[in-house]
Amino acid sequence: MSLKAQLEAIIYAAETPITAEQLVQLVKEPVSAEGAADEPEVKSRVRAALEELLADYSSQDHGIEIRQVAGGYRMSTKPEQHEMVRGFAKSLKPPIRLSLPALETLAVIAYKQPATVPEINEIRGVDSGGVIATLLDRKLITTSGRKQVIGRPILYKTTKEFLMRFGLKDVNELPSMEEFEKLVAESFQAELIPAENAASDHSNGTEQESEATVPSDSAEEIA
Numbered sequence: 001m002s003l004k005a006q007l008e009a010i011i012y013a014a015e016t017p018i019t020a021e022q023l024v025q026l027v028k029e030p031v032s033a034e035g036a037a038d039e040p041e042v043k044s045r046v047r048a049a050l051e052e053l054l055a056d057y058s059s060q061d062h063g064i065e066i067r068q069v070a071g072g073y074r075m076s077t078k079p080e081q082h083e084m085v086r087g088f089a090k091s092l093k094p095p096i097r098l099s100l101p102a103l104e105t106l107a108v109i110a111y112k113q114p115a116t117v118p119e120i121n122e123i124r125g126v127d128s129g130g131v132i133a134t135l136l137d138r139k140l141i142t143t144s145g146r147k148q149v150i151g152r153p154i155l156y157k158t159t160k161e162f163l164m165r166f167g168l169k170d171v172n173e174l175p176s177m178e179e180f181e182k183l184v185a186e187s188f189q190a191e192l193i194p195a196e197n198a199a200s201d202h203s204n205g206t207e208q209e210s211e212a213t214v215p216s217d218s219a220e221e222i223a
Helices: 003-013 020-035 039-057 078-091 098-113 116-125 129-137 160-166 175-192 196-203
Strands: 064-069 072-077 097-101 141-146 154-158 211-214
Touching: 003 039, 003 072, 020 039, 039 064, 064 116, 072 078, 072 160, 097 129, 098 116, 098 154, 098 160, 116 129, 116 154, 116 175, 129 141, 175 211
Parallel strands: none
Antiparallel strands: 064 072, 097 211, 141 154
């Protein structure tokens, strides 16, 4: 990967403006491994690559630009595209908010589908009936017939909406269960709202839902 491509990827992913000094530190090892460059040379190459990136994105062929903001660099939509981006963002669906129990139940269904409520309850160790209704309402799961056993319980599977929300081509692109759990912990933990009387609710076999945000297909203006 070229140095310019590395810088472009870092600036795009950064939540706040990233400084040239930070970029130097981030790419120092890869650059040094390639050419045994010392720090002054790395700085020179990084700054030259940054100038090229700024020039590339200043072209009318790009709807976004790389700007110097608060002593760092960040990507933003160009002023002439703001109204179009706002209109597009307003047309999209808002993020879905789900409880951690709902996310856990969704994970079980995603990895074990089609699955019945008794099977989900056995895996989670708690009644999941309530959150199943939530997932159905959010159109993240749907019914998939009935299992041919005594009682013929309903089978559940994930939907196209689930794939869209999580940016998956199909269920074969699901990460490992361990990776999924890590993703939930890292991405949603800050959004969780502590549930009141959670301990007593679980002791009664019920769950009170504290919400976390599921990624949506909506796009916010980059600015």
